Amino acid sequence: MARLIRTEKEVEGRYTEQWVVVEEDVLEQWPEGPLQTVGRPATRVDGLARARGEARYTQDLRLPGMLHAAVLRSPHARARVTRLDLEPAMAMAGIRGVIGPSDLEPLTNEPNYEGEAVAAVAADTVAQARAAVEAIDVEWEVLEPLLDAEQALAQKSFVTNPRDYERGDVERGLAEADAVVEAEYRTQSVLHNALETHQSACEWEGDTLVVYTSTQFLWGVRDEVAKAFQLPKDKVRVICRFMGGGFGAKGSAGDYTMIAAELAKRTGRPVHCRLDRREENVNSGNRNPTIQKLRLGARSDGTLTAIDAEYECLLGWDGWLPPTAGPAQMLYACENVRTVERGVRLNTPPMDAFRAPGFVEGTFGLECALDELAAKLDLDPLEVRRRNHADHDPMDERPFSAKELMECYRRAEPHWERRHEVRARSEGPVQRGVGLATQLWYGGGGPPSYAWVRLGGDGTVTVVTAMQDIGTGTRTAMAQIAAEELGIPLERVTVELGDTAHGPYAVVSGGSSTTPSMGPAVRSAAADVGRQLIEIAAQRFETEERVLRLENGKIVSDLGGSWAIEDITGLLEDGQILGNGARGPNPTGMRVLTFGIQVAEVAVDMETGEVVVERIYAVHDVGRVINPLGAESQIEGGIIQAIGHTLSEKRLLDPQTGKVLTRTLDSYKLPTFADVPEIVAELVDKPDAHLTNLGSKGLGEPPIVPTAAAIVNAIRDATGADVREIPVDRETMLRALAEAREREKRGAPAAV
Amino acid sequence: MVNGGLHEVDVPVGTTLADALRDVLGLTGTKIACGEGHCGACTVQLDGVPVLSCITLVHTVGEREVTTIEGLREHPLVQAFVEADATQCGFCTPGQIVSAAALLAATPRPGHDEIVHAMSGNLCRCGTYPKIERAIEAVAAENRGG
């Protein structure tokens, strides 16, 4: 039954209170542990299409008559367009349409960061479109950009109001401490670099606008585009069947979608607007840099007495303030906590969500500082974490819906023990060490989210829902859940997704929310089908519904006897059994989070500053695991991205002009095959008893959260050097090593 | 020659092999992720050797045999990639398989270092590398068996 409730909704750490209509979730959770299909490794249902190169991505679209767009973007971080003549572009070969700032909302005469769109053209070929953009006659008045964080702070240049939080009394807590660490940590800007760049192709079919787009949120794009073009929402149809990676930056429509739609409207032809790699790296979002000033105090037994943290988040011109203080506020049971987060506005390209926004940055500072504190107190870092374990939400005393962090710590123990043996393998200039860090993040998902399931006369099942699979394997997970509920083999289930015209609303694929939001909806839709199937079977076999159940592709009676599902579906002929499902509410009064810990082993060349990550052990608690194989891939992927963040990735801006220098993949260095350590991934796999009919949480983000801190803590273990900034490139490492030597010379004890 | 069939394309000088494959021949299995030689997504084989089609001018290909993912669909690596879960978003996957197929043709039973060396020109942002290695090893093990 539908119910109206007021609830907290969370996406990537952004909470809003809102009314939602939710369906009751009446199904009991399945028992713990691997079931028939759920909880067992499954290969991707769409793996073959991808591996054979048959999967059609937005980039592969070839609509009849399709034109190609190119965009004139500001080459300056801050400027005013003093003259703009589009005529020369219109006169060029193959040009079908040209638009400027007066024609479309995101186009502007006053760009405030490099790459902001000013004008756009549509042409028969990409090359013609590019040439026409070159031909646009534009004059700029270049204005002084605001690039310096300190200056921006002094001017109170913020994107949003600063966010303050306080519990207890931090100064008292620090006064009570036996040891205090006070330090500044810095994280850099990193670029998403999904291999498929941001792009959309738009086509008008009568009064309906069809948008093919590489997105993490079909419905969000629908709403944005409908608003911009003043259309009823369902007059916008958004399609994305295969997409080549997002990592957070493909949550909204983007200027390219609006440009393609407007040019399609004007030309009457489909228009494809695709960012190239360089536009992508300037213009499609980034993880914002942070400057973190931390003070941590603890008693001699390791009990935290105070966490005081100030975060400057250099957001760029726009964006939102990610929950950078989240770990400081929630990770440990510390009585005295004060945090300040400031979202600094600069004339640099706007940030966007990037896999666990805020928590990646915040965890780095907090977990490094905690290790420095443990070293001062001569305590075992794992013990310190156990000692400060939060048994309930330290912010508001709410119980956790489930928390298996202690179990994670227990499982990590033998890997942490390896440190003696790892250190002993140091030889010559190469020193080895081990470090660890804890993870916490959201990942509970929430309503609304819906699914339909249909069972046809041939006994095959189709799950229909307008969600997207961004490469995380959700398509497969949904198929597993439906197969499990109906007691049929996985091969019999097809999942249709990726089209707002073909299926009900589904949640954004961000914030690790897809599986925990969609999974329960799919299960209840499948259960709806199962219930009807049993109703029919009871009539057909003249028995009572309550003695029948679905198992191994059969309808089984408790009274003995079983019938193949086809015995019933065969009766349907062209008929179908249709099931509806919705995601129920989240448990009220409880905090739903994911947890974990990673242990990193590194080798550091003390002379050349080379850091090699040799092994990472990861264990996470995300409730029930639907597909252990896909889950392992998610963990490996998150860790590998984190290794890039920690060692080699950094967006560089020209300090004078504020322009992005590392916009190509030769200068912006993603991890290669050769940068991958041994990765050992485990999951606790215990259903969250309070969360939905599945007890599952998301796994997209947790694995990327603690890696940087674990690696840097391992570096300190190996070398005694305090690294407080990522990426740890040669320069950073050599400087930290020199400082450590200097300290030793002066007689101060090194951190280890 | 593309995947065993002879094609003549009529495009201006300066057109890349990647564009010719995708736009003229409709072989969109070959992906473009940077278009400038920095990522490996567009890898195809020229006479069995992996090259970057986005920076190969189609007019320099001549009589050489081009093999794209479409020509490798029956290669055991395809199934092995699926079995090992070596594809996440899948955008790099065709290029990975083209490189891996060339490696296995030259070195049927590569060791870890050989795999790393041969595969380090194909970036994967999703981080499927460990699974790719597993897929290559699975096919190599079959090679050992047969």
Added chain:
Amino acid sequence: MELRQPSSLADVDGGLPLAGGTEVVPLLRDGLVEAETLVDIRAVVPKGVSGTTIGAGTLLAELEADPEIPSALREACRLAASPQLRSMGTIGGNLLQATRCWYWRLKYPCFLHGGSTCHARQGEHREHAIFGNEQCASAHPSDPAAALLAVGATVRTDRRELPIGELYRLPTEDDRNVTALEPGELILELEVPRPEASHYLKAMDRARWAFPLVGVAAARFGDGVRLALAGVAPIPWALDSADALEQATPLPGTAYKVELARPLIRRALDAIA
């Protein structure tokens, strides 16, 4: 644009030489070089290794697997670029690759582009030079060039022979080129002496497929040792001795390269001792 595919040297008549195209094609795309005519020189430039002679058209992929060439060169080729790029790129093209300086690649009107300032000196220059960097602070990206410099290779063109050290020149006010090749001059072969021992070490930002932050090549002939560095000057840089490192003129953001070069030089020398 036109593509010529001459079959003999005599037929080559101007135009921009195209070998593997790994440099030329992206540079053309970005408008960093312009050409009416491309000349596919693969049929006219010698390839392969014979004795101590290496054809300029030899692929890096062949050289990385050739047991006969000096090990410094073999290792430099093995650690350069990526497998696909090594299977396309020739050694001749590698020696003539343009700088990776981001300002230059993004067409800032800098000194090397004929302008009057070096944007990198004032700006971001962590990958830049510690020697010869007064006017242009770019760092030469070629690994093999450092190895060839250390072993004392000679370059034979269609017009002359010159020691590889003389192939390169620092850009000056009057001439912003970093090579001494004349327009249209083709590199045909490299004459590569066999040292008694040689070694190449490379420090980069990730484990593979990155340009050298510092590359160190060392070669021993009898009692004499020759050292050359990649990634430290606008051109491949020869060092008389390890001590010569003290004469470096690093920028604030490249001082670490001096610290990095020191142990690499020592290790390379140890390896050939």
